[in-house]
Amino acid sequence: MKIPADDRRITHRVPLAVPLRVRVWKSAIPEQRAESMNISERGVYFATGSRFKEGEQLELLLRMPEEIVGRAQTDWRCVGHVVRVQALDSSSRALGVAVQFDRYQVVPEREQATRMRRAGPFHPGRR
Numbered sequence: 573m574k575i576p577a578d579d580r581r582i583t584h585r586v587p588l589a590v591p592l593r594v595r596v597w598k599s600a601i602p603e604q605r606a607e608s609m610n611i612s613e614r615g616v617y618f619a620t621g622s623r624f625k626e627g628e629q630l631e632l633l634l635r636m637p638e639e640i641v642g643r644a645q646t647d648w649r650c651v652g653h654v655v656r657v658q659a660l661d662s663s664s665r666a667l668g669v670a671v672q673f674d675r676y677q678v679v680p681e682r683e684q685a686t687r688m689r690r691a692g693p694f695h696p697g698r699r
Contacts, residue, residue, distance in 0.1 A: 585610040586639050588680070592618055597629035597651055611638075613640055615652065616670040619660055624669050628654045632671065647679035 587610045595603035606618045616632065624630065632650045656670040 585612045585615075586637070588637055588639065590616075590634055590637060592616065593633040594618070594620070595631050596624075597631045603633075608634070609668065611637070611640060613673075615655075615670065616650075617668060617670045619666050619670055621665055621667070623667070624654050624657055626654050626657055629674075630654060630671055648676050649679055650676040 574645075588608060590608040590611055592606045592608060594606050604620065604622060605619050608616050608618045610617045611634075616634070627632060630652055632648075632652065634648055634650070635645050636648045638645055645691045650673045652673040653672040654669055655672045656668075658668050660666045660668050
């Protein structure tokens with residue numbers, strides 16, 4: 573199968589369902605939970621009912637799988653921008669959102685246990 577020129581990626585995407593917490597960067601709008609459809613070191617594609625716009629900056633919190641980073645799973649706090657939004661199918665309102673990571677931070681282990689126990693929102697200003 574030939575890959576269209578505009579769909580070639582620098583890194584290999586893995587079709588994995590990884591839970592995500594997503595919010596508009598530096599926004600008071602509450603985060604939402606989503607699940608990836610595929611993921612790589614440089615970005616993620618997920619389904620959502622929310623209307624994100626191309627170019628919009630998002631913050632995501634996720635547990636990066638070992639299949640991607642080659643070591644034990646770690647929590648990542650990522651900021652990225654939406655590069656594509658498309659309807660998943662004609663029968664639902666769900667959209668597929670592709671986000672390219674601009675920067676990320678591995679959440680320190682001491683924070684990971686707390687974050688996983690806590691259901692509250694993460695804080696965009698905290699680094």
